[in-house]
Amino acid sequence: NAGVTQTPKFQVLKTGQSMTLQCAQDMNHNSMYWYRQDPGMGLRLIYYSASEGTTDKGEVPNGYNVSRLNKREFSLRLESAAPSQTSVYFCASRWSSGNTIYFGEGSWLTVV
């Protein structure tokens, strides 16, 4: 079972470049999330999507955009990457009536 799949796993960007992190889940979950993990900061919610066609800001949305393409896919876009966006990004999903979210393996992004 694939669960939550993220691509790419590693990426180096130059300041000002744009890129999109892709996420897909095969668990038929309604809700999907993007978190970032930074040393000493834990996991912080960037954006989430309660259902197909809806998205909402989390704790740290600035500099990011998201698209809930369909029920399976939730992408995170950096329009103009900044060194402060160097982080590990985790996509996650949850069934609407469940309380547990399931994470992908992470995407390591470095902005130089």
Add this chain to the structure above:
Amino acid sequence: DQQVKQNSPSLSVQEGRISILNCDYTNSMFDYFLWYKKYPAEGPTFLISISSIKDKNEDGRFTVFLNKSAKHLSLHIVPSQPGDSAVYFCAASALAYYGGATNKLIFGTGTLLAVQP
């Protein structure tokens, strides 16, 4: 404003002994709490959870205790094993407030547990 706090960045225990990881929260609307475990280069995985209607939940070697009046929860691992060495994240949600599909988890900063053989 950190709504979920894990004040110990790291903890070292001997194999076979008890590990106690602590978590404090500030938002009184939180009514569901989870612990996640994370190994390096992997995503966090769910470990155990507790609803605010309980004060204890047990699953094998793992027990979570909730003290609502103190806004404090703890994870006990007994006995600790070297394979338990990982970062442990506490997370909280306000199910009754957000409900269903819009519910989201707020995480603490994590505690790195090292179990020495």
